[in-house]
Amino acid sequence: MKIVVTSLFGLESLIREDLELAGYDPSDIKVSDGVVTLDIPDSEVSLAGNVARVNMWVRRGERVLFEIGSFRAEAFEELFDEASKLPWNDYIPAGYAFTVNGYSRKSKLFGISACQSLIKKAAVKSLCRARNLGDNGIISEDRSKGVVDIRFGIVNDIVSVMIDTSGDGLHKRGYRPLTHEAPIRETLASGMVSLSRYKPFGYEAMADPFCGSGTILIEAALMACNSAPGKNRHFAYESLPYIGEKARLRAVEETLDEEDMTPPDDCYYFGSDIDPKAVADAKKNAQSAGVGGFIKFSTADAFTRTPESLKTITGYDRQLVITNPPYGGRLMTPEEADEIYRGIASTYLTAEGKCRKGIRLSVISPDDTFERACGHKADKRTKLYNGNIKCQLNNYFKL
Numbered sequence: 001m002k003i004v005v006t007s008l009f010g011l012e013s014l015i016r017e018d019l020e021l022a023g024y025d026p027s028d029i030k031v032s033d034g035v036v037t038l039d040i041p042d043s044e045v046s047l048a049g050n051v052a053r054v055n056m057w058v059r060r061g062e063r064v065l066f067e068i069g070s071f072r073a074e075a076f077e078e079l080f081d082e083a084s085k086l087p088w089n090d091y092i093p094a095g096y097a098f099t100v101n102g103y104s105r106k107s108k109l110f111g112i113s114a115c116q117s118l119i120k121k122a123a124v125k126s127l128c129r130a131r132n133l134g135d136n137g138i139i140s141e142d143r144s145k146g147v148v149d150i151r152f153g154i155v156n157d158i159v160s161v162m163i164d165t166s167g168d169g170l171h172k173r174g175y176r177p178l179t180h181e182a183p184i185r186e187t188l189a190s191g192m193v194s195l196s197r198y199k200p201f202g203y204e205a206m207a208d209p210f211c212g213s214g215t216i217l218i219e220a221a222l223m224a225c226n227s228a229p230g231k232n233r234h235f236a237y238e239s240l241p242y243i244g245e246k247a248r249l250r251a252v253e254e255t256l257d258e259e260d261m262t263p264p265d266d267c268y269y270f271g272s273d274i275d276p277k278a279v280a281d282a283k284k285n286a287q288s289a290g291v292g293g294f295i296k297f298s299t300a301d302a303f304t305r306t307p308e309s310l311k312t313i314t315g316y317d318r319q320l321v322i323t324n325p326p327y328g329g330r331l332m333t334p335e336e337a338d339e340i341y342r343g344i345a346s347t348y349l350t351a352e353g354k355c356r357k358g359i360r361l362s363v364i365s366p367d368d369t370f371e372r373a374c375g376h377k378a379d380k381r382t383k384l385y386n387g388n389i390k391c392q393l394n395n396y397f398k399l
Contacts, residue, residue, distance in 0.1 A: 001045050003038040003054055004162055005061040010384040011191045012036055014060040022057040035153075036061065051165045051237050052247035056230040056255060059190045059223070062169050065151055065162035073159050074108045076118055083122035083161065089130035091163055092148050093241055097141035098123065102152030109154055119152055119161065146239045165243070167236030174233035175289035176213055183213050184324045184364075186229070188386055190219040195382050195393055196362040198320050200224030201268060204360070205314035209302035209344075210325045211271030214282030214295065221269055221291035225262075228255035232289075263293030267314045272300040303343050307356050321348055322362040327369075327389070338373035341365065345374030353377065354399055361396040370394050 005015050015036040016029050028039045040050050047066065055064045068091055071082040092098050100116045100123075109115055128137035149164040171185040193216065198206060201224060208216050222229065231252055237243040273279050276299045286292045296313070302325075310319045325340050326332050341363075345353075348361045353376030355361060363370050366389055371377055378394035385391060 001040040001047060001050070002067040003040065003050060004065045004067055004160070005036045005038070005054065005058055006063050006065070007034050007036060007061055008185070008188060008191075008385045009034055010382060011060040011187065014191050014194050015058060017194070018058045018060060019054070022053055048237075048243040048247040049250070051243055052235075052251040053254070055166055055170070055235050055237070056228045056248075056251040058170060059219075059229045060187050060194075062171065062187060063164055063166040064170070065164050065166075067160055067162045070158060070160045072157055073154070074157050076109065076114065079109060079115060079159065080118045080122050082159070083119045084126050086123075086126065086161060088123045088126040091240075091242070092123065092127060093146065094131070095140055095142050096146040096148050097143040098148040098150055100150045100152065102154070104154040105156075107154045107157045109157070109159075115152065115154070119150070123150070148240070149236065163240075165235060165237035165240075168233070170230065172233060173229055173289070175218065176215065176285045184215050184386060186215055186219055188364075188384065189216045189324075190223065190229070191384070192216060192322060192324075192362065192364060192393060193220045193223060196320060196322050196360070196395060198322070201264065203316065204318040204320055205267060205310070205316040206269050206320045206322060207305065207310050207314070208271045208323045209273075209300075209305040209321065210323045211273045211282055211297065212275075212278050212324070214271055214285050214297065216322055216324065217269045217271045217282075217295050218286050218289050218291055221286070221294040222289060224268075224294070225260050225291070227259045227261065227290065228252075231255050261290055263291075266316075267296050268316075269295040270310070270314055271295060271297045272302065272305055273297075274299065274301050302340075303347050306347060307359050311358060318358050318360075320360045320362065324364050324386075327366055334369075337369070341370045341373035344370075345376060349374070349376060349396060353396075355396050357399065361394075363394045364391050365394065366391055368392055 007015050012031045016031055019029050019038055020026055030037045069086040073079040073082055100120045104110045124139050127139050151162045151164055153160045171187040173186050206220055238245040238248055279297050279299045282297050286295050348356055348359050379398050380395040382393040384393055
């Protein structure tokens, strides 16, 4: 059995880490651009258990699918014939509606709508035969009974046909309503924390002076207490009779043995924002996520959060300042965004572009806009995507 986890570009290696932490053998995990695949050995095949576990524990993935078949196809006729051979009746319950979506890269078949139509027709043909309805039979689809979301990917003329088990993207953890103007995805926020090499409960606090809805700090705290990212939400697989809701309940029970939600005595996580409503929302989101006791929030201008003030607030000599400031073209003009970038740099970096004493700095920005605005090259940079925006995580750590 093959489980497929889709990814924002740049986070694939972190999904590998998620799977390894969930107990999977590194040799069974394969990483490629935008996709991480997990091969489950035959001796361990349990579709329900593995689908539920991966959905529950993958922090940086976008959605989880399982593959029902793959084949080579360079022409539409081949696509239809090979898709007709797949065991559709095993995965589409009688009466369920089903949709087909997908993509094609570096392949002779590139007409997505035509591929969707042919795969749907192939599935109908296969279902009619399996249910003794004849080649001209009609398959009843009732969305009130359930919907099976079929996904295909065509890469280098190899077609992979999968079923989505997540439903809503995995970045929707269940703790944050969409009230903030430009929230960062939870999956990306979690990735930023790992890429900044933050070690929880050490000798370094984490601060976000543009905290918005609090996502970066909340994700860091959830990681610190080993709380499963999917614990407080539901998944599409629960409506599939061959997986079901019991699989999720068993996965939730497993998480309770792994987490420690006891708040620390010290202030390891601190966030502030100039918008009082954003701070109020961040506090609510942290409480909803179960980490309200881990994070302190306050309303303040970001540039008043100097290294000295952060040291006073957190009680630590070392701070990781990690943030997602407003982008030019997103909430303000590029010129206004550049001014903020220069303010961040002057607050936490020296005139030579080195970190001020006790500071590490991680800032995400579209491409290299932060580096260009402040005039200092990052010590380490990682290409990422925030939704459809090509971004760069700028890490400064040299003194």
